[in-house]
Amino acid sequence: MRENRARWNSELRAMIALALPVVLSELGWVAQGVVDNIMVGRLGPVAIGAVALGNAVYYIPSLFGIGLLLGLDTLVSQAYGRKDYDACHRWMAQGVYLALIITPPLMLLTAIASWDFTRFGVIPEVAVLSSGYLGIMNWGTLPLLLYGGTRRYLQGVGEVRVITITYVLANLLNWGGNWVLIYGKLGFPALGVNGSAISTCISRVCMAIAMLACAWRYERQRGHPLFAHWAGPHLAELKKLVRIGAPAAGQIVLEVGAWNLSTFAAGYLTPVALATHTIALNYASITYMVPLGIGAAAAVSVGHAIGAGDPAKARRAGWMALSLGAGFMTCAGIVFLVAPGPLIKLYTHDPGVLALGPSLMWIGAAFQIFDGVQTVCTGALRGLGETRWPMIANLIGYWVMGLPLGFILCFVLKWGVHGMWLGLTLSLIIISSTLLVRWHKDSVQKALAHSNT
Numbered sequence: 001m002r003e004n005r006a007r008w009n010s011e012l013r014a015m016i017a018l019a020l021p022v023v024l025s026e027l028g029w030v031a032q033g034v035v036d037n038i039m040v041g042r043l044g045p046v047a048i049g050a051v052a053l054g055n056a057v058y059y060i061p062s063l064f065g066i067g068l069l070l071g072l073d074t075l076v077s078q079a080y081g082r083k084d085y086d087a088c089h090r091w092m093a094q095g096v097y098l099a100l101i102i103t104p105p106l107m108l109l110t111a112i113a114s115w116d117f118t119r120f121g122v123i124p125e126v127a128v129l130s131s132g133y134l135g136i137m138n139w140g141t142l143p144l145l146l147y148g149g150t151r152r153y154l155q156g157v158g159e160v161r162v163i164t165i166t167y168v169l170a171n172l173l174n175w176g177g178n179w180v181l182i183y184g185k186l187g188f189p190a191l192g193v194n195g196s197a198i199s200t201c202i203s204r205v206c207m208a209i210a211m212l213a214c215a216w217r218y219e220r221q222r223g224h225p226l227f228a229h230w231a232g233p234h235l236a237e238l239k240k241l242v243r244i245g246a247p248a249a250g251q252i253v254l255e256v257g258a259w260n261l262s263t264f265a266a267g268y269l270t271p272v273a274l275a276t277h278t279i280a281l282n283y284a285s286i287t288y289m290v291p292l293g294i295g296a297a298a299a300v301s302v303g304h305a306i307g308a309g310d311p312a313k314a315r316r317a318g319w320m321a322l323s324l325g326a327g328f329m330t331c332a333g334i335v336f337l338v339a340p341g342p343l344i345k346l347y348t349h350d351p352g353v354l355a356l357g358p359s360l361m362w363i364g365a366a367f368q369i370f371d372g373v374q375t376v377c378t379g380a381l382r383g384l385g386e387t388r389w390p391m392i393a394n395l396i397g398y399w400v401m402g403l404p405l406g407f408i409l410c411f412v413l414k415w416g417v418h419g420m421w422l423g424l425t426l427s428l429i430i431i432s433s434t435l436l437v438r439w440h441k442d443s444v445q446k447a448l449a450h451s452n453t
Contacts, residue, residue, distance in 0.1 A: 011313070021163060022155065022297050026293040032170070065102050065141070065144075065148075065249075066145065068245040068249045072153055073152055076156025077156040077383060081303060085222075088156065091237070100142070102145070106141055115131070133193045133196070143204040144208075146211075147211050154211065156303065159214070166214070170203045177202055178199045180195075181195030248387040258424070262403070272353055276352075284371070291373075294325045294376050295321065295325065295378055298318055301314075302314045303383040318439060329369045329371060333366070340361035344361070367429070370428040393430070407423070
């Protein structure tokens with residue numbers, strides 16, 4: 001009994017040590033967008049709208065590209081668990097090649113999407129600024145994907161603190177670059193919205209270089225030089241990486257697309273409803289980053305255990321991560337319940353928003369734990385090598401069940417934005433329940449298969 005308790009405590013400490021830097025990195029991702037929004041805010045509503053529209057268009061294809069590289073979580077962590085360090089290096093090389101292959105089509109898709117926003121009814125002033133902003137942001141796609149692939153590699157081998165440090169420094173660089181390039185400081189011309197895009201691209205180039213340098217330094221210290229025997233492109237391995245990563249990419253697009261569509265739909269309601277929806281969604285997005293980081297840590301811990309041939313440890317890692325994620329989201333839900341007013345006042349003192357906001361925050365409180373469970377389950381399953389079920393669950397939960405119900409409640413039954421959020425809550429209940437059952441079944445099957453060998 002004492003041995004079991006000591007083992008659980010040791011593994012829990014290891015999980016927290018791995019998860020905390022990853023969580024901070026995910027919050028750093030959010031902070032990068034917040035910095036851009038704050039820095040352009042002084043330029044006025046047109047600039048704010050241009051940046052928001054540009055980012056909304058840019059992040060769908062770029063997140064799909066990042067999703068394709070999520071297969072590295074599975075492949076690198078499992079190889080590291082079985083101490084096959086050469087395989088870790090090969091998988092990182094294939095991730096770099098995949099980033100190089102998919103960047104041109106993603107950039108072309110983004111360029112096409114940014115052409116003449118006025119066709120979609122966007123105000124001409126916003127459309128012109130947004131197209132220019134997006135055209136510059138597009139050049140940051142390759143460094144963003146190289147950063148994403150190298151980050152997955154470093155996470156897979158358990159080297160996570162450098163990721164947090166890199167994000168902190170990148171945000172400071174982005175803040176300084178925004179100040180200089182947007183407003184024309186230190187002798188530079190004032191470039192406005194375009195200056196923000198240039199600053200973001202520069203910070204992403206530096207992030208990619210920093211991650212590659214950290215990977216090289218880490219492996220050199222361990223006596224496994226990263227570039228000594230750099231692998232060439234290998235078609236079978238690229239296919240395997242895509243086979244695992246494509247469903248993960250699909251899951252991300254389905255999830256992000258569902259929430260973006262809900263925001264678009266809220267735009268057909270009153271300005272107060274849209275503003276309230278945006279504020280509540282911002283808070284839900286911030287809390288979501290914590291289980292997202294815990295889920296990434298779960299993918300690595302589960303992958304290490306599977307690679308080491310210890311499925312029982314993999315199960316423990318998954319359940320520990322789920323407990324951490326659910327525990328945090330329960331606390332977040334309580335905050336949403338007891339203090340919705342002060343949270344909303346951090347954004348606005350508009351009477352209409354303050355009147356509508358608490359009830360929407362309460363619905364958000366109700367789905368927090370389900371959001372946490374589905375996010376961590378997605379990561380734990382990825383550690384097992386299972387990425388199809390999260391995509392299927394998101395397709396059914398959001399697009400077959402939740403969104404149609406939300407639209408009916410919102411527009412047909414006239415429940416407004418509350419109806420939309422109730423539909424999204426149903427989505428998260430369906431997704432989390434499905435993935436929790438799948439995690440239990442798959443992890444048990446791994447343990448039984450191991451015991452029979």
